[in-house]
Amino acid sequence: MRVLVTGATGFVGTRLLRSLDRPAILTRSPLVAGINGPGGTAYRWTPLGEPPPEACAGVGAVVHLAGEPVAEGRWSLEKKARIRDSRVTGTRNLVRMIERSSGKPRVLVCASAVGYYGDRGDEVLDESSPPGSDFLAEVCRAWEEAAAAARAFGVRVVSLRIGIVLGAGGGALSKMLPPFRFGVGGRLGSGRQWMSWVHLDDVVDLILHAIGNEAVSGPVNAVAPAPVTNADFTRTLGRVLRRPAIFPVPGFALKAALGEFAGVLLSSQRVAPRAALASGYVFKYPALEGALREALS
Numbered sequence: 001m002r003v004l005v006t007g008a009t010g011f012v013g014t015r016l017l018r019s020l021d022r023p024a025i026l027t028r029s030p031l032v033a034g035i036n037g038p039g040g041t042a043y044r045w046t047p048l049g050e051p052p053p054e055a056c057a058g059v060g061a062v063v064h065l066a067g068e069p070v071a072e073g074r075w076s077l078e079k080k081a082r083i084r085d086s087r088v089t090g091t092r093n094l095v096r097m098i099e100r101s102s103g104k105p106r107v108l109v110c111a112s113a114v115g116y117y118g119d120r121g122d123e124v125l126d127e128s129s130p131p132g133s134d135f136l137a138e139v140c141r142a143w144e145e146a147a148a149a150a151r152a153f154g155v156r157v158v159s160l161r162i163g164i165v166l167g168a169g170g171g172a173l174s175k176m177l178p179p180f181r182f183g184v185g186g187r188l189g190s191g192r193q194w195m196s197w198v199h200l201d202d203v204v205d206l207i208l209h210a211i212g213n214e215a216v217s218g219p220v221n222a223v224a225p226a227p228v229t230n231a232d233f234t235r236t237l238g239r240v241l242r243r244p245a246i247f248p249v250p251g252f253a254l255k256a257a258l259g260e261f262a263g264v265l266l267s268s269q270r271v272a273p274r275a276a277l278a279s280g281y282v283f284k285y286p287a288l289e290g291a292l293r294e295a296l297s
């Protein structure tokens with residue numbers, strides 16, 4: 001089955017492409033767009049416009065990963081508008097392309113995030129839990145709603161509520177590592193906030209599982225079955241790196257340095273992969289230490 005991927009040049013997308021046969025991709029990059037080779041075909045698209053209809057020809061599944069990075073730079077008003085518009089308007093435009101295409105894809109797998117749930121303390125959250133009310137929760141809710149509109153055209157829609165993705169060569173881990181490597185890593189704030197993490201290989205396998213499994217539909221938490229507190233995460237990372245992890249960063253210092261984005265690092269989501277497990281998905285990396293050891297090997 002031919003798969004059309006957005007965000008294919010990113011951390012998750014690059015790894016996903018390795019598992020696909022001659023995918024089509026939609027990209028903002030003029031360097032990549034126009035390439036038609038053994039790796040697939042790339043079309044130019046900025047999410048604020050409608051994708052070229054030919055990108056959808058012969059496509060059985062669409063995987064939508066594109067979006068302005070959330071964890072880079074301070075959240076100015078412009079940055080927040082880019083975070084929201086690249087996802088919500090981008091998804092609406094993608095669904096419009098699907099609406100207009102003659103041979104429709106069978107499934108749309110759209111990224112979302114555990115940020116959907118907001119800051120929820122120790123509460124165990126599954127796909128039936130209500131959304132939070134902060135900025136990211138509102139973005140995720142609108143993003144999922146935009147994707148769900150494709151159902152009206154007979155397309156199965158899966159919104160993957162992705163946790164903190166751990167893998168080599170990018171993502172959250174590449175940002176966390178420098179202080180740990182210099183021996184000055186430590187918990188963030190109280191360290192009691194829950195981190196719902198997932199290994200990169202499991203995110204990619206969950207995308208493929210969602211494409212291939214007709215019974216998978218609606219929101220699916222893409223998180224490992226064993227979330228940990230930030231303090232536990234910090235201890236485990238220190239142990240795997242064999243570095244001390246005893247220098248906590250107080251919440252007020254994070255807020256001074258990072259502004260509103262600090263709230264994301266301090267907020268708590270204890271998320272369970274109920275739908276993934278119920279659909280028979282078996283996690284390759286169910287425990288944090290094994291996931292970190294692989295990601296850092």
Ligand SMILES: NC(=O)c1ccc[n+]([C@@H]2O[C@H](COP(=O)([O-])OP(=O)(O)OC[C@H]3O[C@@H](n4cnc5c(N)ncnc54)[C@H](OP(=O)(O)O)[C@@H]3O)[C@@H](O)[C@H]2O)c1
Pocket residue numbers: 006007008009010011012013026027028029046047065066067068069070082086090111112113114162163164165166171172
């Ligand atoms: N990584 C995580 O820990 C994590 C956690 C939760 C949710 N997610 C979500 O999963 C998706 C994939 O994550 P990722 O880590 O692979 O993302 P990423 O590395 O930041 O890449 C996403 C891709 O989005 C496109 N993009 C970047 N800025 C954009 C903008 N302003 N407007 C439109 N497109 C833009 C780029 O593709 P082109 O330049 O080719 O267009 C980029 O390669 C994202 O939507 C992310 O929010 C990720």
